Amino acid sequence: MSLVISHLARRFGATPVLRGIDLEVRQGELVALLGPSGSGKTTLLRIIAGLDWPDAGGLSFDGADWLAKSAAERRIGFVFQHYALFPHMSVRDNIAFGLTVLPRAQRPGKAQIAATVDGLLRFLQIDGLADRYPAELSGGQRQRVALGRAMATGPRVLLLDEPFGALDAQVRRDLRRWLRGVHDSAGTTTIFVTHDQEEAFELADRVVVMNGGVIEQIGRPDEIYDHPATPFVARFLGLTV
């Protein structure tokens, strides 16, 4: 099983933002898209999510053309940096939300939804927060809940856009370890956008270094550190060539 992106291009007006992206993400992989602001990371993530469309190129999952499928049909879970949890809903109801709005034929019964949410609360180590409201949570706790909400419908791919960007350094480090654990035990395929190289290199199985709408290098963290492929990668990582 894999997500295959081929020769993907996107421009906004006269400005090319993605200029021929080729990338294959395997089932169960955790991949970081790393690059400076404006390098096209979010645009690529939005196209994978079905929130935006390319001008050229292909996107497929398990051999099926994803460009022809709606966001819902792709079964994606999405967490943004400033993820708006519903303020008037408890943690439990926020996590259940995606299940309660499924089309009737796919919607589980009330008891089944409650069991799924309980399982997720335990799995994500937030069972003590079930009856709180977002305003009563720390930023780190909110992002854990946001991930729970993204995972509730059993997505095939989780897309995280700078999910820890707004949090302080210690919380980010804790959440990184937590996310790695969650990813490994859930066996999901995860694509993670960050401009923070420490985050990318600690978390990811493979790092995709982007710059100006192209991929400069794809590799395991150690490969990229030991053999930066381009002067940009070396400079961006603070290495010398």
Ligand code: ADP
């Ligand atoms: P990154 O996530 O790496 O910071 P983005 O994908 O957000 O990069 O943006 C890449 C470039 O595309 C930026 O120059 C941004 O201003 C531009 N861009 C993104 N979305 C739009 C849009 N909807 N309309 C016009 N320009 C856009």
